[in-house]
Amino acid sequence: MSLKHDIGFTLNGVKKRVTVDVGMTALDMLRDVVGLTGTKYGCGEGECGACTIQVDGLSMNSCLMFAVDCDGRDLVTIEGLAADPRADALREAFVEHGAVQCGFCTPGMVVQAAHLLATHPDADAETIKRGIEGNLCRCTGYKKIVDAIESACCGGK
Amino acid sequence: MNVAEKTHFIEADTLIGKRIQKKDAPEKAAGKTRYIQDMVLPGQLHAKILRSSRVHARIVSIDTSAAKALPGVHVVLTAADVPDQQPIGVARDHLPLKGERVRSLRDEIAAVAADSEEIAEAALKLIRVEYEDLPIISDPQDALKPGAPLIHPEPHGADGKHLHLKPNAPIAFAGKPDNIAMQFDYTHGDLAQAEAESDVVFEDTFKLHYVTHCCMGVSGIIAEFDASGNLLMYSNTQVPFLHKREFAEYLHMDPSRIRIIQPPIGGGFGSKLDIYPFEVICIFLARAAQRPVKMVFSREEEFLASPTRQPVLLTLRSGCKKDGTLTFRQVHTLHDNGAYTSWGATTPFVMMQTFSSLYRVPACDYHTTAVYTNNPYAGSFRGYGNLQATFAIEQHMDMLAEAIQMDPLEFRLKNAQDAGEVTGQGMKFKSCGFKECLTTAAERSDYQAKHRDNIVHRGDAGPVKRGIGIASMLHVGGGAKIYPSDGCGTILKLDDFANVTLITGASEIGQGSETVLSQLVCEELGLPISAVTVVNNDTAITPWDVGVHASRTTFIAGNSAIGAAKKAKAKILAAAAKKHGCDETALDLRGGFVIKADTGEPVVELARLMRNLHFSDKAELVMTTFYYEPPSVHQDKGFKGDVSAAYAWATQVVEVEVDTDTGIVKMTKVTGAHDVGRVLNRLGIEGQIEGGVVMGQGYALTENLIVDNGVTRNPNFRDYKLVTAPEIPEMDISFIESMDGEGPQGAKGVGEAPSICIAAAAANAIYNATGVRIFALPFTPEAVYRALHGKAEKPQLQAWKVTTT
Numbered sequence: 001m002s003l004k005h006d007i008g009f010t011l012n013g014v015k016k017r018v019t020v021d022v023g024m025t026a027l028d029m030l031r032d033v034v035g036l037t038g039t040k041y042g043c044g045e046g047e048c049g050a051c052t053i054q055v056d057g058l059s060m061n062s063c064l065m066f067a068v069d070c071d072g073r074d075l076v077t078i079e080g081l082a083a084d085p086r087a088d089a090l091r092e093a094f095v096e097h098g099a100v101q102c103g104f105c106t107p108g109m110v111v112q113a114a115h116l117l118a119t120h121p122d123a124d125a126e127t128i129k130r131g132i133e134g135n136l137c138r139c140t141g142y143k144k145i146v147d148a149i150e151s152a153c154c155g156g157k
Numbered sequence: 158m159n160v161a162e163k164t165h166f167i168e169a170d171t172l173i174g175k176r177i178q179k180k181d182a183p184e185k186a187a188g189k190t191r192y193i194q195d196m197v198l199p200g201q202l203h204a205k206i207l208r209s210s211r212v213h214a215r216i217v218s219i220d221t222s223a224a225k226a227l228p229g230v231h232v233v234l235t236a237a238d239v240p241d242q243q244p245i246g247v248a249r250d251h252l253p254l255k256g257e258r259v260r261s262l263r264d265e266i267a268a269v270a271a272d273s274e275e276i277a278e279a280a281l282k283l284i285r286v287e288y289e290d291l292p293i294i295s296d297p298q299d300a301l302k303p304g305a306p307l308i309h310p311e312p313h314g315a316d317g318k319h320l321h322l323k324p325n326a327p328i329a330f331a332g333k334p335d336n337i338a339m340q341f342d343y344t345h346g347d348l349a350q351a352e353a354e355s356d357v358v359f360e361d362t363f364k365l366h367y368v369t370h371c372c373m374g375v376s377g378i379i380a381e382f383d384a385s386g387n388l389l390m391y392s393n394t395q396v397p398f399l400h401k402r403e404f405a406e407y408l409h410m411d412p413s414r415i416r417i418i419q420p421p422i423g424g425g426f427g428s429k430l431d432i433y434p435f436e437v438i439c440i441f442l443a444r445a446a447q448r449p450v451k452m453v454f455s456r457e458e459e460f461l462a463s464p465t466r467q468p469v470l471l472t473l474r475s476g477c478k479k480d481g482t483l484t485f486r487q488v489h490t491l492h493d494n495g496a497y498t499s500w501g502a503t504t505p506f507v508m509m510q511t512f513s514s515l516y517r518v519p520a521c522d523y524h525t526t527a528v529y530t531n532n533p534y535a536g537s538f539r540g541y542g543n544l545q546a547t548f549a550i551e552q553h554m555d556m557l558a559e560a561i562q563m564d565p566l567e568f569r570l571k572n573a574q575d576a577g578e579v580t581g582q583g584m585k586f587k588s589c590g591f592k593e594c595l596t597t598a599a600e601r602s603d604y605q606a607k608h609r610d611n612i613v614h615r616g617d618a619g620p621v622k623r624g625i626g627i628a629s630m631l632h633v634g635g636g637a638k639i640y641p642s643d644g645c646g647t648i649l650k651l652d653d654f655a656n657v658t659l660i661t662g663a664s665e666i667g668q669g670s671e672t673v674l675s676q677l678v679c680e681e682l683g684l685p686i687s688a689v690t691v692v693n694n695d696t697a698i699t700p701w702d703v704g705v706h707a708s709r710t711t712f713i714a715g716n717s718a719i720g721a722a723k724k725a726k727a728k729i730l731a732a733a734a735k736k737h738g739c740d741e742t743a744l745d746l747r748g749g750f751v752i753k754a755d756t757g758e759p760v761v762e763l764a765r766l767m768r769n770l771h772f773s774d775k776a777e778l779v780m781t782t783f784y785y786e787p788p789s790v791h792q793d794k795g796f797k798g799d800v801s802a803a804y805a806w807a808t809q810v811v812e813v814e815v816d817t818d819t820g821i822v823k824m825t826k827v828t829g830a831h832d833v834g835r836v837l838n839r840l841g842i843e844g845q846i847e848g849g850v851v852m853g854q855g856y857a858l859t860e861n862l863i864v865d866n867g868v869t870r871n872p873n874f875r876d877y878k879l880v881t882a883p884e885i886p887e888m889d890i891s892f893i894e895s896m897d898g899e900g901p902q903g904a905k906g907v908g909e910a911p912s913i914c915i916a917a918a919a920a921n922a923i924y925n926a927t928g929v930r931i932f933a934l935p936f937t938p939e940a941v942y943r944a945l946h947g948k949a950e951k952p953q954l955q956a957w958k959v960t961t962t
Contacts (some may be wrong), residue, residue, distance in 0.1 A: 038188020102667025
């Protein structure tokens with residue numbers, strides 16, 4: 001019932017070819033076409049950050065990106081961060097610092113934090129707070145998330 | 158695991174009070190946790206609901222023929238297709254599918270199950286509904302006026318006019334002769350005498366606004382029927398056992414044929430305590446399609462069609478004597494019920510506890526009228542009316558103190574209760590750290606000095622004024638006996654390797670219950686947390702629990718888990734004593750071993766003992782069960798009685814900077830002292846409190862669901878402003894350990910407490926900074942600016958003393 005398009009991209013280090021509806025978001029493609037559900041739908045309007053992924057090294061709200069615009073790009077999702085030792089430290093810090101409650105915002109938060117650490121390896125608490133401003137969390141009050149990122153930042157060398 | 162070889166004696170250790178990592182955190186942080194939104198069942202259809210486009214209207218006709226003809230559509234349902242639908246909700250005033258009248262914009266008119274969400278959405282657009290508009294009631298005060306249009310006129314029903322109603326037929330069929338949904342009246346003490354003894358009396362009206370839960374995981378359900386007609390529901394409910402029974406009633410089914418599985422839940426906060434139309438409708442669709450049907454909201458739908466916190470218009474009169482003794486409180490509240498009755502209407506259960514018993518109140522007279530309007534309907538939300546009540550009380554506490562020229566902390570301490578006191582409402586404070594909460598929060602924030610200094614500096618040059626405000630709260634901390642039982646069951650088993658499976662009725666909704674329950678079990682059995690697997694999400698497996706609400710899980714499910722663990726321990730020690738020829742009272746469990754209690758000397762590895770028991774002639778497995786029912790009582794008809802096994806206390810001091818040029822209020826610091834009985838998992842409890850504080854900050858400063866003539870104007874995160882990371886205050890949290898005698902290891906509930914007094918303390922802080930008192934929430938820049946410039950409209954409640962006909 002709608003136009004389809006074939007696209008190719010790298011997803012978590014693996015080359016991928018898929019056929020998508022032209023109106024489909026990158027978020028829906030990841031969840032419904034590729035079947036990776038770690039990236040969450042929170043609002044569909046780029047306001048909550050639950051769908052954060054990395055595209056060519058930049059953090060993006062995948063709900064605001066068309067799937068067809070992933071063509072030729074390098075995508076990393078929460079599942080792909082498993083291969084990144086720095087992200088491993090970050091995930092451990094989230095666990096250790098109690099930064100996870102219901103956990104629904106957590107994957108987006110971890111992806112955003114990984115991007116933040118990559119671009120601001122010496123970020124202080126204020127920078128971290130600004131860095132995760134676009135990621136909403138309803139459970140934790142953010143403090144432990146900031147603590148976790150800060151510890152991964154300094155502790156991760 | 159061979160501890161004995163390395164250290165001959167095993168030293169006593171405890172998990173209580175430690176920072177224990179959440180058991181489900183690694184999966185969640187890796188994005189591997191599968192929430193309901195992530196689940197796909199083979200053959201699953203996708204469902205969408207058509208909601209009303211009118212606030213209040215008669216439905217003239219519904220034409221679904223084009224939708225039914227759309228390829229990929231399996232089922233289209235309207236009220237006409239389910240003539241047997243039963244009214245849902247607290248007052249049974251709510252039919253899931255509306256056939257003849259819509260009463261709010263969220264009202265469900267039709268539903269579609271299709272091969273994909275896109276097709277279901279396309280089908281909705283093909284449904285034609287003809288309406289005849291009816292007059293709208295959006296101001297709850299208008300709902301009480303003589304001749305006001307009725308929201309549930311009598312008689313009406315799913316099938317129109319010719320009703321043969323049984324006596325006491327539900328409101329959904331029988332209607333109501335007025336717009337009054339519920340009323341609550343409570344009184345203790347001699348009000349007239351208390352008022353006569355008062356040297357100072359204040360009377361003010363406070364206005365509390367709409368906010369909503371904003372769980373990051375939107376609402377969803379999957380329903381499917383098996384070949385024998387048994388219903389399996391994947392649901393986010395916080396109360397699976399209550400809902401199993403309720404769904405059975407709504408569906409004319411035997412409860413034994415309904416099974417509810419709760420996948421991990423993306424936030425609850427009270428929003429999942431009621432059954433909502435979308436759940437019943439999804440089951441109707443699954444029944445008609447004979448396929449699994451999944452329904453998940455969009456965020457916009459979540460804002461429009463999930464419950465709100467109860468908005469309240471509240472007039473409080475309070476008095477005290479010159480010496481600082483409180484004399485009385487008289488309260489009238491008008492609750493905007495919305496179009497249907499959910500738990501919001503019953504928030505007076507909690508509000509009256511606070512009015513009657515937060516500080517010593519010799520006389521209290523409390524009245525609530527909840528009225529039907531065409532607005533969104535209010536449900537339960539963390540704190541359950543207590544934020545609203547505390548907002549009014551704690552502002553009056555400051556006003557009374559100022560009027561008698563007493564320090565606000567001293568005034569509060571003079572009226573604060575001690576352990577052993579019984580309130581006018583019959584609440585018995587067995588453990589009570591109230592005064593310690595007050596003094597701790599005040600000392601750690603330097604409240605008294607700052608409060609005095611800020612007043613002195615109000616007139617200084619520059620637009621930014623600093624303020625500090627104090628407020629306290631009282632909340633149930635040991636469950637709440639509202640239902641016939643407030644209990645929780647546990648099944649516990651040990652395997653051949655001394656690993657424990659803890660099967661508990663208590664659900665995990667992100668608050669960390671499975672971790673704290675594991676901790677309590679390990680404390681009894683001397684095992685590491687990693688030895689425990691928790692099963693807690695399937696009504697076919699887990700024993701009954703009343704649900705996750707009322708800050709009860711740690712206390713009730715904790716005591717239940719301890720009960721089962723103690724029975725297991727007794728069995729183990731008896732077996733070990735028999736086998737090793739010693740007295741079981743001389744033995745204990747520690748570090749995975751049975752040890753000699755006095756020296757810590759290992760007797761036998763627990764895993765070995767388990768195998769010996771299992772593979773012996775007796776062939777015994779260690780499996781125990783326990784059902785814990787707290788020693789609380791149901792309230793009598795006058796709402797009196799000791800409804801909780803324990804009560805939690807907290808004091809929070811909020812510091813603000815008010816920019817008088819812009820009205821922007823910045824919350825700079827929150828100093829909290831919480832009587833939690835005892836800290837069990839320090840990491841978990843800190844997280845609960847920090848999250849609650851920030852939720853309270855949102856209630857006070859930023860969150861505002863704008864409902865304009867029945868229309869929700871800001872159903873998105875762009876315009877409904879949640880607090881973000883850069884805005885959080887510095888937080889200094891202290892724990893007062895009053896060691897409750899009934900609590901698990903001395904602990905009391907804390908889930909709701911941290912949100913409750915932030916707005917009240919913020920109001921007092923703004924007054925301290927500016928000398929201007931604001932009686933309505935939220936403190937948005939515009940509202941604060943208007944108040945500072947004398948342009949704020951003071952809330953009014955005309956409907957004082959409403960009488961029913």
